[in-house]
Amino acid sequence: MEITYTNNFKEYKTPENLDPFTIAQQQLRHACELLEYDEQIYNALSEPERLIILKFTMRMDNGRLKTFKAFRCQFNSARGPTKGGIIGHPDENSSLIKALAALMTWKCACVDLPLGGAKGGVICNPKEMSNNELERLARLYIRKLSEFIGPRIDIPAPDVYTTPQIMAWMMDEYEVIKGIKAPSVITGKPLELGGSVGRISATARGGTFCIREAIKETDISLKGAKIAIQGFGNAGSHVAEILQDEFGCKIVAASDTKGGIYNKNGFNVHKAIEHKKTTSTIVGLEGTQQISNEDLFELNCDILIPAALENAIIKRNATNIEAKIIVELANGPTTPAADEILFEKDIIVIPDFLCNAGGVTVSYFEMIQGFYLHRWTAQEVDNLLNRIMTKAYKDTILRANLNETNNRMGAYMISVERVVDAMKLRGWI
Numbered sequence: 001m002e003i004t005y006t007n008n009f010k011e012y013k014t015p016e017n018l019d020p021f022t023i024a025q026q027q028l029r030h031a032c033e034l035l036e037y038d039e040q041i042y043n044a045l046s047e048p049e050r051l052i053i054l055k056f057t058m059r060m061d062n063g064r065l066k067t068f069k070a071f072r073c074q075f076n077s078a079r080g081p082t083k084g085g086i087i088g089h090p091d092e093n094s095s096l097i098k099a100l101a102a103l104m105t106w107k108c109a110c111v112d113l114p115l116g117g118a119k120g121g122v123i124c125n126p127k128e129m130s131n132n133e134l135e136r137l138a139r140l141y142i143r144k145l146s147e148f149i150g151p152r153i154d155i156p157a158p159d160v161y162t163t164p165q166i167m168a169w170m171m172d173e174y175e176v177i178k179g180i181k182a183p184s185v186i187t188g189k190p191l192e193l194g195g196s197v198g199r200i201s202a203t204a205r206g207g208t209f210c211i212r213e214a215i216k217e218t219d220i221s222l223k224g225a226k227i228a229i230q231g232f233g234n235a236g237s238h239v240a241e242i243l244q245d246e247f248g249c250k251i252v253a254a255s256d257t258k259g260g261i262y263n264k265n266g267f268n269v270h271k272a273i274e275h276k277k278t279t280s281t282i283v284g285l286e287g288t289q290q291i292s293n294e295d296l297f298e299l300n301c302d303i304l305i306p307a308a309l310e311n312a313i314i315k316r317n318a319t320n321i322e323a324k325i326i327v328e329l330a331n332g333p334t335t336p337a338a339d340e341i342l343f344e345k346d347i348i349v350i351p352d353f354l355c356n357a358g359g360v361t362v363s364y365f366e367m368i369q370g371f372y373l374h375r376w377t378a379q380e381v382d383n384l385l386n387r388i389m390t391k392a393y394k395d396t397i398l399r400a401n402l403n404e405t406n407n408r409m410g411a412y413m414i415s416v417e418r419v420v421d422a423m424k425l426r427g428w429i
Helices: 020-034 039-045 094-110 131-145 164-178 202-217 234-247 269-279 293-297 336-344 358-372 378-402 407-426
Strands: 002-006 009-013 050-059 065-076 082-089 116-123 154-158 226-230 250-256 259-262 289-291 303-306 325-327 348-350
Touching (some): 020 039, 039 407, 050 094, 065 082, 065 094, 065 131, 065 154, 082 164, 094 116, 094 407, 131 164, 154 164, 154 358, 202 234, 202 325, 202 358, 202 378, 226 234, 226 293, 234 250, 234 269, 250 293, 259 293, 336 348, 348 407, 358 378, 378 407
Parallel strands (some): 082 116, 082 154, 226 250, 226 303, 325 348
Antiparallel strands (some): 002 009, 065 116
């Protein structure tokens, strides 16, 4: 392995397909260099405060016992209680959880929420589990974590393959264990149990506020803009609806785990959503041709939205991207090598922990409503989210331009600086 040295940091040049936490640390290292922080500060920021690894055994519906491995990472709590989702996925691992917890730290700081970052996950396949099994697993996970979470300690939320119903079971289990009512211990709950209006579409809604600002830097009109979306889950389908219905965009391509669809003139998003509900995929939608995920990234479109999993845009495909704007609704979709290529091509990238911060922002609103046992209107939620996301976007672009760096590093510099300031004020560093 070749090692070079820059600004007193070891820079490891490894193959392009890096693991998620290595990428997160590389990006942090670069931000620290731009901020002229020394290695002591980097070391104070580069590892989580706490990584909890759990193993528990549960009886399945067929009577057999199954052992699960799970995680909760609380990365940095300098700015407040940690906050982050819980993933249920067969490919879950500690490196990804640590990377996502780090991103949550920078995400909360970027939009200036008084929260730190966390993430959790269970290695499982929810698609192959019954509702009864999911409930038992959710309650068991919280039972094992109950001493490490709380409304003023660490607040979980839904993420990949976790739902408002699962959050309801988790909140109920915590309340049973503690013998109290604690609506703010979990966010992303059903409305009937203290959830916030606008939470389900919040990630997408926040992203569209960023798109609205980014389009002003181009000669593109948002009305009629051609959009390609990789990933048609919660975030991807909601952003498609908003962009089509409220901004008049053309959704020309979309994909899910089974493939992609394309129509140069655009297709009806509502029909695509209904088609997926019926067939479990958007592939085969009438009036579209099937394409691969690889094809989708190379389409001639105005806006490309990676809204699935990490490492979607890599060095190999970044050179072929023709979009004017990349909107990162997914976490960690672009590798550092790809970032350099996109910057050289003058493609506007709205980085993940800015672009998809709408979800944690409305989760924060849900926490506040839970503390006060009060409910905000949809208009109140939308107006405040708009104000927070718009300011964060403008601050990021200004910082990137002032430092002649890309938007990701602009967002990183703001976030890392805020976390370091909090740590200094506490006397941690």
